[in-house]
Amino acid sequence: MKKIRSVVVVGGGTAGWITAGRIAALQKKRLGKSQNATDKAVQVLLVESANKPPIGVGEGTWPTMRNTLRQLDIRESDFIKHCDATFKQGAKFSGWVTGKQDDYYYHPLVLPQDFSQVDIAPYWLWQKQQQQTESFSKAVCFQEYLCEQNQAPKNIRTPEYAGIANYAYHLNSEKFSRFLQQHCMEHLDVKHLVGDVTGVQSQPNGDIESLVISGQEAPLAGDLFIDCTGFSSILLGKHFNVPLTSCEDVLFADTALATRVNYDSSDAPIATHTNATAQNAGWIWDIGLQTRRGIGYVYSSKHSSEEAALAELLRYTGGQVNEADVRKIPINSGYRQTFWKNNCVAVGLSAGFIEPLEASALVLVELSASMIAEQFPATRELMDIVAKRFNDTFSYRWQRIVDFLKLHYVLTKRQDTAFWKDNQDMTSVPESLQELLQLWRYHSPRDYDFTSNNEVFPAASWQYVLFGMGFEADYSHTYNPDSYSSNMANQAMMKNKGMVDRCVAQLPKHRELIDKIHQYGLQSI
Amino acid sequence: MQKLVALHAQEHKHFKIKTEAVESVGSHERMIPVVMSEFIKLSVQYPIVFTKNIETGQFVLVALMGFEERENLFWKNDEWDAIYVPLNVTRQPFFIGADAQTKQHLICIDIASPCISMEEGESIYQQDGSESEYMNTIRNRLSELFRGEQEAAGFIDILGKLDLLVPLSLDISFANESHHQVQGVYTIDEEKLQALDKATIGELHAAQYLRPIYTMINSLSHIYGLIQRKNQRLENA
Numbered sequence: 129m130k131k132i133r134s135v136v137v138v139g140g141g142t143a144g145w146i147t148a149g150r151i152a153a154l155q156k157k158r159l160g161k162s163q164n165a166t167d168k169a170v171q172v173l174l175v176e177s178a179n180k181p182p183i184g185v186g187e188g189t190w191p192t193m194r195n196t197l198r199q200l201d202i203r204e205s206d207f208i209k210h211c212d213a214t215f216k217q218g219a220k221f222s223g224w225v226t227g228k229q230d231d232y233y234y235h236p237l238v239l240p241q242d243f244s245q246v247d248i249a250p251y252w253l254w255q256k257q258q259q260q261t262e263s264f265s266k267a268v269c270f271q272e273y274l275c276e277q278n279q280a281p282k283n284i285r286t287p288e289y290a291g292i293a294n295y296a297y298h299l300n301s302e303k304f305s306r307f308l309q310q311h312c313m314e315h316l317d318v319k320h321l322v323g324d325v326t327g328v329q330s331q332p333n334g335d336i337e338s339l340v341i342s343g344q345e346a347p348l349a350g351d352l353f354i355d356c357t358g359f360s361s362i363l364l365g366k367h368f369n370v371p372l373t374s375c376e377d378v379l380f381a382d383t384a385l386a387t388r389v390n391y392d393s394s395d396a397p398i399a400t401h402t403n404a405t406a407q408n409a410g411w412i413w414d415i416g417l418q419t420r421r422g423i424g425y426v427y428s429s430k431h432s433s434e435e436a437a438l439a440e441l442l443r444y445t446g447g448q449v450n451e452a453d454v455r456k457i458p459i460n461s462g463y464r465q466t467f468w469k470n471n472c473v474a475v476g477l478s479a480g481f482i483e484p485l486e487a488s489a490l491v492l493v494e495l496s497a498s499m500i501a502e503q504f505p506a507t508r509e510l511m512d513i514v515a516k517r518f519n520d521t522f523s524y525r526w527q528r529i530v531d532f533l534k535l536h537y538v539l540t541k542r543q544d545t546a547f548w549k550d551n552q553d554m555t556s557v558p559e560s561l562q563e564l565l566q567l568w569r570y571h572s573p574r575d576y577d578f579t580s581n582n583e584v585f586p587a588a589s590w591q592y593v594l595f596g597m598g599f600e601a602d603y604s605h606t607y608n609p610d611s612y613s614s615n616m617a618n619q620a621m622m623k624n625k626g627m628v629d630r631c632v633a634q635l636p637k638h639r640e641l642i643d644k645i646h647q648y649g650l651q652s653i
Numbered sequence: 654m655q656k657l658v659a660l661h662a663q664e665h666k667h668f669k670i671k672t673e674a675v676e677s678v679g680s681h682e683r684m685i686p687v688v689m690s691e692f693i694k695l696s697v698q699y700p701i702v703f704t705k706n707i708e709t710g711q712f713v714l715v716a717l718m719g720f721e722e723r724e725n726l727f728w729k730n731d732e733w734d735a736i737y738v739p740l741n742v743t744r745q746p747f748f749i750g751a752d753a754q755t756k757q758h759l760i761c762i763d764i765a766s767p768c769i770s771m772e773e774g775e776s777i778y779q780q781d782g783s784e785s786e787y788m789n790t791i792r793n794r795l796s797e798l799f800r801g802e803q804e805a806a807g808f809i810d811i812l813g814k815l816d817l818l819v820p821l822s823l824d825i826s827f828a829n830e831s832h833h834q835v836q837g838v839y840t841i842d843e844e845k846l847q848a849l850d851k852a853t854i855g856e857l858h859a860a861q862y863l864r865p866i867y868t869m870i871n872s873l874s875h876i877y878g879l880i881q882r883k884n885q886r887l888e889n890a
Binding site: 283284285286644647648649650651652653 | 705706707708709710711712813816818819820837839
């Protein structure tokens with residue numbers, strides 16, 4: 129039985145360092161400082177190319193990042209200070225339904241009020257039919273009010289990683305990579321090597337025996353190889369020839385034009401949500417960091433020329449950006465048919481990529497790193513079992529993400545451009561999503577609609593987008609507005625109103641909290 | 654509203670302080686910032702704990718006076734019902750400020766304070782313009798507080814680094830069957846303190862931190878005293 133003792137991570141972007149860090153940190157926690165710890169420990173080495181700067185993808189995270197950072201023994205104050213990070217409380221989708229001026233909805237990170245006890249959606253829908261209610265996200269959740277006022281999800285007395293409102297982060301991924309690198313090397317004993325992979329040496333069973341690294345005489349041997357080489361997917365894609373399952377027939381965006389805009393002044397307000405604003409052939413992301421905004425247009429090149437897309441992007445930024453500051457990134461939407469093959473597993477862009485509409489890139493890295501660390505195969509024999517589970521889990525997760533992103537498009541009522549009209553063509557909608565949409569005409573999304581415990585988006589997220597997009601449903605044949613449930617729902621909505629008043633009155637401005645964290649730091653308790 | 658101005662021999666030469674009114678300044682304070690040099694006197698009656706500064710989130714030392722917002726259970730029949738009154742009350746209405754230009758520390762007075770009178774009380778200045786004996790006492794109190802703040806910062810820093818601070822979670826039932834959850838108050842984790850190695854304990858001892866640590870831990874028993882005061886207040890209400 130061959131024990132798995134050495135892990136080689138190839139690629140030093142956020143995917144590489146998070147994965148290396150999670151494996152090393154868990155090892156450290158399990159083995160402690162006892163004398164035989166070194167004999168049992170798994171060595172983690174990260175090799176990265178000197179000349180390939182990591183792609184700055186994934187500036188938005190999920191709330192899961194708080195746990196990931198905590199697992200790595202990182203202080204939240206340090207992370208905020210060194211990664212240009214800010215607090216993210218959800219996404220605001222503008223112009224997705226009708227494209228008109230007043231067309232927007234939120235997907236906040238706080239669940240609908242009392243979600244575990246009562247589903248407010250049927251009651252809200254009934255109220256809406258009586259023409260007497262506000263938007264779903266406003267009626268059931270207070271977080272939109274904080275976002276609209278640029279208010280932070282916590283205050284300076286709230287301990288690290290705790291929130292008064294649920295939150296994730298916006299971050300500068302280049303700074304984040306460097307920050308993770310330093311932490312992993314100084315505190316988690318991850319070894320680091322700089323060089324390019326110029327060759328792969330295989331074992332008879334197809335496993336990778338070792339990597340030939342430029343500038344190194346001896347090949348780099350290992351038991352498990354983790355491919356975090358980005359789009360080039362050197363090991364899983366190029367060496368093992370694992371093909372991509374394309375999603376371009378479902379999600380049309382295939383190109384991004386990315387840029388950045390500085391704030392007018394050092395005390396300019398910082399948005400605390402991702403702005404996702406619909407355009408003629410896609411949408412523009414707008415993410416507020418501490419020192420600048422990251423902005424980009426994700427569009428379908430089948431529906432727009434680059435010139436037209438650039439013009440839309442420049443219009444959005446209000447003339448604050450030159451053409452020269454715009455970077456073009458091709459989006460090859462899809463994911464690998466297999467993520468773990470032999471003794472090689474891909475994490476990050478090498479495993480797949482999809483438009484950043486719901487910030488799925490980093491969360492998939494976290495979920496992958498977490499599963500590899502938690503299910504770390506003790507022996508080579510066990511690796512095939514773990515690999516099979518890993519592949520099943522992540523194929524499922526990618527499908528769910530594709531479905532969820534498509535939900536944002538398929539329900540649009542826009543008829544003004546071919547992009548939006550083509551998105552309503554049911555032949556572009558996966559069967560799994562079509563089935564869900566049929567179910568939801570008769571009941572609101574609930575946890576029972578999802579059969580796996582590997583679900584990426586909770587039922588609440590589906591509700592926010594479904595009702596935010598103005599989905600037409602009729603629950604009247606199974607629902608009475610004078611029932612016990614609607615009484616509960618009414619109470620929850622009243623409670624939410626109270627939360628709005630309390631939170632808006634108490635929470636500081638986002639910029640003010642960030643400044644205070646720089647000055648004083650957050651306490652760990 | 655406070656209105657702080659730098660104390661000035663000419664401008665404030667007729668000012669007097671009604672000392673019996675000074676204590677009323679703290680009559681509605683649930684927590685009063687304290688310094689380690691007054692721990693022994695405080696520990697006779699008050700629970701001494703940490704709380705977070707509302708503006709900075711940094712830990713500060715306070716004596717606990719009550720449970721609810723604006724509740725000081727030591728304020729009884731319009732006077733302070735305790736053997737010792739914290740320095741941060743008795744130094745009123747004086748403060749330490751810094752000169753905007755020179756950054757030098759100087760004594761300020763809250764000219765909006767109800768303790769100030771032109772007719773009765775302790776004079777700040779004597780006839781010849783020099784400071785009175787009373788003002789000398791105030792000066793000593795202020796410098797004790799000033800030194801104490803630096804000292805506390807070092808103390809809290811070490812406790813934080815050793816991970817010895819812990820939220821104090823208390824669920825209290827009063828005589829009228831109302832419940833109260835004490836929040837935002839922190840103390841020293843006794844278990845973690847016990848688990849420290851000899852060298853670290855030695856360092857704490859050398860820095861003269863062991864005594865304040867145990868004073869704080871023991872002072873928590875005064876929470877029962879506070880509950881008793883609260884119950885009496887509820888009975889009399």
